[in-house]
Amino acid sequence: MSELQLKDFYDGFRNPDVIGGLAKLINEEAKQLPHPINIMEVCGGHTHSIMKYGLPQLMPQNIKFIHGPGCPVCIMPKERIDHAYILSQQEDVILVTLGDMIKVPGSKGSLQDARAKGADVRFVYSPLDVLKISVENPEKKVIFFAIGFETTAPMTVALIDTVIKRGIKNIFFHINHVTVPEVMVELIDSRDEHVDSYNNRIDAFLGPSHVSVITGAKIYEKFPKEYNRPVVVSGFEPVDVMEAILMLVRQFNEQRCELEIQYKRLVSYEGNLKAQQLVEKYFEKADLFKWRGLGNIPESGYKLKNEYSELDAQIIYDAILPKEEIEDHKLCICGDILRGMANPPECTIFGTACKPSSPLGSCMVSSEGACAAYYKYGNLLK
Amino acid sequence: MCLSIPSKVVEINQELNLAVVDTMGVTRKAGLDLVEEGSVKVGDYVLIHIGFVMNKIDEEDALESLKVYNEILEKLDEEERERLVLEDDNCENRTLQ
Ligand code: SF4
Numbered sequence: 001m002s003e004l005q006l007k008d009f010y011d012g013f014r015n016p017d018v019i020g021g022l023a024k025l026i027n028e029e030a031k032q033l034p035h036p037i038n039i040m041e042v043c044g045g046h047t048h049s050i051m052k053y054g055l056p057q058l059m060p061q062n063i064k065f066i067h068g069p070g071c072p073v074c075i076m077p078k079e080r081i082d083h084a085y086i087l088s089q090q091e092d093v094i095l096v097t098l099g100d101m102i103k104v105p106g107s108k109g110s111l112q113d114a115r116a117k118g119a120d121v122r123f124v125y126s127p128l129d130v131l132k133i134s135v136e137n138p139e140k141k142v143i144f145f146a147i148g149f150e151t152t153a154p155m156t157v158a159l160i161d162t163v164i165k166r167g168i169k170n171i172f173f174h175i176n177h178v179t180v181p182e183v184m185v186e187l188i189d190s191r192d193e194h195v196d197s198y199n200n201r202i203d204a205f206l207g208p209s210h211v212s213v214i215t216g217a218k219i220y221e222k223f224p225k226e227y228n229r230p231v232v233v234s235g236f237e238p239v240d241v242m243e244a245i246l247m248l249v250r251q252f253n254e255q256r257c258e259l260e261i262q263y264k265r266l267v268s269y270e271g272n273l274k275a276q277q278l279v280e281k282y283f284e285k286a287d288l289f290k291w292r293g294l295g296n297i298p299e300s301g302y303k304l305k306n307e308y309s310e311l312d313a314q315i316i317y318d319a320i321l322p323k324e325e326i327e328d329h330k331l332c333i334c335g336d337i338l339r340g341m342a343n344p345p346e347c348t349i350f351g352t353a354c355k356p357s358s359p360l361g362s363c364m365v366s367s368e369g370a371c372a373a374y375y376k377y378g379n380l381l382k
Numbered sequence: 383m384c385l386s387i388p389s390k391v392v393e394i395n396q397e398l399n400l401a402v403v404d405t406m407g408v409t410r411k412a413g414l415d416l417v418e419e420g421s422v423k424v425g426d427y428v429l430i431h432i433g434f435v436m437n438k439i440d441e442e443d444a445l446e447s448l449k450v451y452n453e454i455l456e457k458l459d460e461e462e463r464e465r466l467v468l469e470d471d472n473c474e475n476r477t478l479q
Contacts, residue, residue: 006388006427010406013447015451017455021451021454021458126434128413154434155413155432155434158415209386210386243451264440264443266429272416274416
């Protein structure tokens with residue numbers, strides 16, 4: 001193979017000419033589509049890319065994007081943010097989480113607010129940074145508020161593994177990891193109840209990039225088989241997304257319904273087995289996980305196995321962590337957006353009362369949220 | 383949360399189970415806990431996520447994709463040229479130009 005350069009990987013998959021070339025092919029081949037198709041990109045990284053590169057305008061009339069629930073920060077319910085907030089208020093606790101969580105509002109405020117009021121809340125780039133904090137603060141309890149999909153669960157677990165192997169006594173975990181296939185099923189099921197037009201149904205999925213690097217494409221096997229929805233696992237770059245869409249269009253035109261991988265340079269059918277084994281060692285599925293805007297979804301989240309309960313902050317602090325359900329902001333339609341029933345500009349407070357600097361709903365918080373992506377790049381759509 | 387910029391491995395620290403990687407000129411460290419021992423080597427391209435190597439990038443496959451894209455472009459260029467020639471042939475306004 002010829003000498004490959006970092007910039008080939010980078011520029012090659014962002015090349016505007018290639019995006020344009022693929023757009024032509026898609027428009028050409030979409031003329032044969034048997035019916036209009038709505039493609040849900042499950043992953044927030046895809047939402048961001050699609051909006052940033054203005055891909056919706058490159059699509060023919062009969063192909064639409066539905067922005068899915070794949071932003072780990074956006075789906076975090078207020079109840080859990082409140083947990084983090086309350087834990088951070090404990091005298092001897094340092095609450096540590098990933099940077100994306102900083103602005104998400106719970107019912108008491110965001111973690112940024114907690115910090116402004118004097119709580120020791122720290123935002124790290126990697127779970128590994130927690131080790132340093134624990135060494136520097138031996139008299140404190142360091143609680144890692146772990147968030148993310150299958151992508152980040154192994155990184156949390158790597159930290160748990162290290163904590164156990166090194167016998168570290170002052171690191172604890174509040175686990176909020178969620179999983180993708182269960183929410184995909186939920187979205188199809190809720191959709192199938194009220195299929196009345198092609199405007200509100202998911203015809204196909206763009207499979208997440210990084211989740212699939214870990215899990216492998218195998219987790220989507222049932223969607224073409226049992227739910228009659230084709231899945232193409234796609235990379236993040238705009239060229240990846242365009243190629244994946246072309247692959248989906250061809251499936252419809254050729255009356256195939258399959259699981260395919262566009263992102264072959266990183267995703268295999270089996271995925272990263274070592275990471276999967278680590279996750280299975282420490283985590284098991286929780287019966288229910290409440291998703292912000294979507295409600296309770298069975299077996300869609302992880303929790304620590306019972307034998308590691310001495311590390312589990314949810315168990316240790318059970319007495320002070322509230323259990324009541326909390327309603328979302330009345331005007332926020334994040335739930336409908338995540339279900340593909342509405343687009344962000346249809347929210348009455350989009351861009352006015354709710355914007356990235358003062359988010360009222362979760363979809364406005366992270367750059368991967370649909371509302372934030374529309375706020376930042378939506379003018380491209382006009 | 384997810385960045386897909388590839389990184390190149392420049393050094394492996396076996397003792398700490400860390401790789402030193404170059405991401406578009408920025409040097410950083412990444413944990414090797416999630417990949418099989420010995421599977422990542424200096425010179426490999428990898429994907430990093432929140433401080434860990436997630437996987438190796440399959441160079442052959444990446445090159446293959448880039449090649450396919452080039453072919454698409456070339457083919458479209460050719461069609462474009464043909465179209466221009468044909469259009470030129472039918473150009474009613476030619477005398478006006
Ligand atoms: S604009 Fe804000 S309030 Fe409206 S749906 Fe989006 S996040 Fe919710």
